[in-house]
Amino acid sequence: MNPKTNAHGWRWWYGCGGDLCRSVFIRGSARLSRVQPRPESFGARSRRASVALALLFATVVRADYLGERAAPLVEASHAEIRAVYLGRWMARRRWDEILDEALYAIAPKGRWGPEHPAWPAARVALADALRQASVEKLRGETGTWIRHVVDEHYSSLEPAESAQAVAFYESPGGRVFRDFREHVLAEASYGLPFVIETESHAAVTQAMEAARERLLNLPDEQTQAVYDFNHSKVGDLLLGIENNIVADVIGNIMRSELEGILNEHGSEIARTVRAAVPDMPPPSDKAYLGTVTMRPDRFLDVAIEYHEGYRWAGTYRLTYAPGDAHWQEVVDGLAGIGPGDTRFLYRDPAGRLSTTP
Amino acid sequence: MRRALYAGLAAGVVAVGAWALIGARVMAWNDATGELDMPWLGNGARARLFTKQSTCLMCPTGYTYHRSWGRSGRSGQEPYDMVDGALRFLQQRGVLDGWPEAIAEGTVYDGRETITPRAAPYRFTVVMIEPTVIVMRFDLGALIKVGGAEADQTIGTPRLNQAVEFGTRLPASGTLLWFSPDTAQLPAPVPLSTPEHGEIVVKNLRLVLDRHGDEWTVARPGPAN
Numbered sequence: 173m174n175p176k177t178n179a180h181g182w183r184w185w186y187g188c189g190g191d192l193c194r195s196v197f198i199r200g201s202a203r204l205s206r207v208q209p210r211p212e213s214f215g216a217r218s219r220r221a222s223v224a225l226a227l228l229f230a231t232v233v234r235a236d237y238l239g240e241r242a243a244p245l246v247e248a249s250h251a252e253i254r255a256v257y258l259g260r261w262m263a264r265r266r267w268d269e270i271l272d273e274a275l276y277a278i279a280p281k282g283r284w285g286p287e288h289p290a291w292p293a294a295r296v297a298l299a300d301a302l303r304q305a306s307v308e309k310l311r312g313e314t315g316t317w318i319r320h321v322v323d324e325h326y327s328s329l330e331p332a333e334s335a336q337a338v339a340f341y342e343s344p345g346g347r348v349f350r351d352f353r354e355h356v357l358a359e360a361s362y363g364l365p366f367v368i369e370t371e372s373h374a375a376v377t378q379a380m381e382a383a384r385e386r387l388l389n390l391p392d393e394q395t396q397a398v399y400d401f402n403h404s405k406v407g408d409l410l411l412g413i414e415n416n417i418v419a420d421v422i423g424n425i426m427r428s429e430l431e432g433i434l435n436e437h438g439s440e441i442a443r444t445v446r447a448a449v450p451d452m453p454p455p456s457d458k459a460y461l462g463t464v465t466m467r468p469d470r471f472l473d474v475a476i477e478y479h480e481g482y483r484w485a486g487t488y489r490l491t492y493a494p495g496d497a498h499w500q501e502v503v504d505g506l507a508g509i510g511p512g513d514t515r516f517l518y519r520d521p522a523g524r525l526s527t528t529p
Numbered sequence: 530m531r532r533a534l535y536a537g538l539a540a541g542v543v544a545v546g547a548w549a550l551i552g553a554r555v556m557a558w559n560d561a562t563g564e565l566d567m568p569w570l571g572n573g574a575r576a577r578l579f580t581k582q583s584t585c586l587m588c589p590t591g592y593t594y595h596r597s598w599g600r601s602g603r604s605g606q607e608p609y610d611m612v613d614g615a616l617r618f619l620q621q622r623g624v625l626d627g628w629p630e631a632i633a634e635g636t637v638y639d640g641r642e643t644i645t646p647r648a649a650p651y652r653f654t655v656v657m658i659e660p661t662v663i664v665m666r667f668d669l670g671a672l673i674k675v676g677g678a679e680a681d682q683t684i685g686t687p688r689l690n691q692a693v694e695f696g697t698r699l700p701a702s703g704t705l706l707w708f709s710p711d712t713a714q715l716p717a718p719v720p721l722s723t724p725e726h727g728e729i730v731v732k733n734l735r736l737v738l739d740r741h742g743d744e745w746t747v748a749r750p751g752p753a754n
Contacts, residue, residue, distance in 0.1 A: 459675040478632050478673045486632035488648055488672045497718065498650075498667050501704055519670040522743055523702030 239319070242327035245334045248341035249410070250350060251322050255418050256310070257357035259318070260364040262423025263430065267364055270302075270430050271295055273482035277434075278442045279453040280460040280529040281477075282516035290452040297448035299365075301441045305433045306365035306426075314366070314429050321421050325413045333406045340401040345394030349402075352387045355380040366426060431481050456529040458518040462487065464506055465514040470494045472502055474517070501525075557581060558602025566682060566696035569657040569749040570600060571734050576658050579605060599659060606658070608684045608695070613639075615661055616688040618710035625649075629672075631690035639687060648672045648690045651706070655684070655695040656747045660711035660732050663693070664719065664747070667703035697747040701740050 246252060275284075275294055284291060310318075329337065340346040359380045362373050369376065390398065401407040434441065446452065462476040476488040492499040505525025506515050515527040558579040567576045579602030585593040599605025619625050631646040638644070650672050651665040670676045671691055677683070683692035699705075705719040709731045721727040725740040737748045 459670060461669055461673065461675070474669065476669055476672045480633060488629050488632070490629075490650065490669075497704060497706075501667065502669075517669070519668075519675055521676065523666075523668050523670060523676055523700050525669065 238323040238327040242323040242334075244338050245326050245329065245341075246322055248338040249326075250354060251326055251414070251418075252319060254354060254357055254414065255318055255322050255422050256366060257354070257361045258414065258419035259422030259426045260361035260366050261357065262419050263426040264361070264364055266427040266430065269484075270434070270482050271298055273479060273484070274298055274302075274434055274438070274441075275445075276460070276479075277438065277482070278445055278455065280456050280458065280518065282460055282518070283453040283456070283529045288453070290449050294445055294449040294452050297445045298441065299363075300448075301444045302430065302433060303365045303368055305437055305441070306430065307368055309429050309433065310366045314425060317425055318422055321418060321425070325418055328413070329406070329409070333409070336404075336406050337401075337410055340397070340407070343394070343397060345390050345397045346401065348383075348386050348390055348394070349398045352380075352383040355383040365430060434482055453529075456518075458520045458526065458529050460529065461517040461519050461525075463514055464502065464509070464517050466503075466506075466509050466511050468511045470511055472499060474502065476517075558597065560602075561596075566698055567598070568655050568695050568697065569736065569747070571657065571659040571732070572600070573749050574600070576600075576605070578608075608655075609686070611658060611661060612655065612684045612686050612693045613688065615655075615663055615708075615710045616686055616693075618713075619708070619716075620688065622715055624716060625688065634690050637687035644687045646687060646690050652677065652691070652699075652703075653689070653693040654678075654699055655693060656697060657731075657734075657736060657749065660709055660734070662707060662709050662729060662731055662736060664699060664729075665706040665708070665716055666699055667706075699745040699747070701743050701745050705738070705745070 242251075272286075272295075275291065275298060278294070278298075286292075306314075309315075326334075341350055355376075358369075359373075359376050361367070362369060362376055371379075387398075402411070442455075446455075460477070462474065464475075465473045467473065471494065472492040474488075474490045474492065476490070478485045478488065492502060502525065503509065505517070506527050509515055509527075516529075518526050518529050520526065558581045560577055561580045562577045565578060567578060570576050576598045577600070579597045581595050581602065582592045583595065585591065596608055597603075597605035598608050598611075616625065625647045628647040628649045631648040634646040636643050636645050648671075649665075650667060650669050652668050652671050654664045654666065656662050656664050668676065674691060677691060678694040678696070680692070682696055683694050685692050705727070706716045707719050707729050708714050708716040712731050714731065719727045719729060719738060721738075727738040729736040729738070735750055737750055738745050739748065
C-alpha cells in the first residue's frame with residue numbers, strides 16, 4: 173500500500189505492503205519542522221546561545237534538505253518500510269538473546285531455564301510486551317532515526333540516477349518487483365519486534381508466494397526491465413545501500429532500542445509477564461553469580477558469569493585450594509557441598525553467598 | 530578629553546576588579562564534604578573533600594574541575610591520583626596481574642602507559658589518607674559489578690572494572706585484607722583479636738575495626754603506643 177500524507181505532512185502506512193501490519197508509521201518532515209528554532213530564539217541573549225541555535229538550525233536544515241532530495245525515491249521504492257523489515261531481520265539474533273536474558277532478570281538463573289514448564293509461556297508473554305513497546309518506539313524517535321538514515325543514504329544518488337530509479341519503481345514491472353521484495357522481507361522478519369502482524373504467518377507466506385508468482389509471470393518486456401535495472405549501476409548501488417548500509421545501521425538502532433526498552437520499562441514488563449504466567453518462579457533479591465564445583469581433592473572451581481546489558485559477556489574462572497584464605501568462606505556459603513558436587517552460587521544484597529536464590 | 534580618559538580608567542578599574550572577584554570566587558576551594566563518609570586522616574581528623582573550578586581557555590566547557598581531599602584543598606591530594614597511585618603500587622608488585630583481565634573493558638592509555646583493567650574479587654575502600662590505607666573486602670560480586678557503594682562514595686579508576694570506595698563503614702561480609710602503598714605493605718589479612726574486633730597499625734597510627742551487626746566501622750583512636 174502506498175504511503176499517504178496527512179494534513180500535518182506525516183507519512184503513514186496503514187498496512188505493510190498489504191495489510192500485514194497493524195500500524196507502522198514513520199514521521200516525516202513535519203516532525204522536523206516542529207523542532208526548528210522559533211524565529212524569536214534568534215534574538216540571542218548570548219553568543220553561545222546563538223551558536224547553539226545556529227548549529228541546531230543547520231542540522232535541521234540539512235535533515236530537511238536530505239529528506240526533500242531523497243523523498244521521490246524513498247516513496248517510490250517504499251524504502252522506509254523495507255528498511256524497517258531489514259532492521260528487524262538484522263536484529264533477530266539479539267532479539268532471541270534478549271528474550272532469554274530478560275527472563276533470567278525476572279527470575280534468577282538456576283531457578284529456571286528453557287526446561288522449566290513456565291518458560292515457553294513466559295517467553296511468549298515477554299515477547300508480546302517487548303514488541304508492543306517496540307512499536308511505540310517506532311512511532312516515536314526510532315522512526316525518526318530510521319527516516320534520517322534512509323534519507324541520508326538515498327539522497328546520495330545523483331539526480332539523474334534517482335530519477336532512473338524512481339521511473340523503474342513506478343513502472344508496472346518495478347512495482348511487482350518492489351512488492352515481492354517487500355513480501356519476502358515481511359515474511360523473513362515475521363514475529364520480530366517493531367511491527368505486530370495481524371495476519372498469520374501462513375497468510376503472510378501465502379501473500380509472498382502470490383507476489384513471487386506475479387513477478388515470475390510478468391510480460392517479457394517487464395521481466396527484462398526488472399533484470400536490466402537490477403543489473404544496472406543504479407540498481408546495484410541501491411541494493412548495496414539497502415542491504416549493506418541501511419540494514420546494518422537500522423539493525424544497530426533496533427538492537428540498542430530493545431535494550432533501552434528493558435532499561436526503561438523492565439520492571440513494568442516483568443510485572444506484565446508475571447501476571448500472564450503466574451506459575452513462573454518467584455523473584456529474588458539475590459544475584460546469580462555462577463557455579464562452584466568441588467573437585468575430589470576439595471579444590472573449588474568458581475565460574476562467575478558476567479552478563480552486561482542483557483548479554484552474556486564472559487566467565488571469570490577462579491580456583492581456591494583448601495588452604496587459601498577464601499576457601500572456607502566460599503564453602504561456608506555452599507551448605508553441604510562435597511567432592512564432585514557442583515552448586516549454583518548466589519549473592520544476597522549484603523554480599524553473603526548461598527546456593528539458593 | 531580628560532573626562533574621557535578618567536571614564537576609561539574607571540571602566541578599566543571596574544573591569545579588573547570584577548575579573549579579580551570572579552577569578553577569586555572561581556579559583557577558591559569549596560568544601561564539598563557534606564554528608565559524605567570521609568576517610569580518616571593520619572592526624573586523627575576526618576579528611577574533607579574540596580572542589581574548585583579554574584578557567585581553561587582551550588577546554589570545551591571553558592573551565593576545568595578539580596577535587597582534593599585532606600585537611601584543606603590546597604594541602605590535599607586529588608583522590609583520583611591517590612587511588613591510581615595505590616593501585617599502581619599493587620600493579621608494580623604483581624598483585625593486579627594475579628586477577629583476571631576485566632571482560633569487555635578493553636585497555637586504557639592514561640598518557641603514560643596502557644592499562645588493562647582487572648577484575649578483582651574484592652571491594653576496595655580507602656579508610657585513611659596521609660598515610661593511605663585501603664581495606665579489601667572479599668566479594669565475588671565485585672567481579673561482575675554486583676553490589677557496591679553509592680557513586681558519591683567512590684573514586685573511579687581505569688585499573689579495575691569497579692570504582693574504589695572510601696569511608697569508614699563497610700558491610701560485614703567477606704574476609705578483610707588491607708594494604709598501604711606508603712609503607713609498601715602488600716595486601717594482608719586485617720589482624721582480628723576477636724571476630725568482632727580488629728586493628729591495623731601503619732606508621733605508628735592505629736585504625737580500629739569494630740563489627741556492629743552487618744557493618745564494620747573503622748575508628749582512629751590515637752597513636753599505637
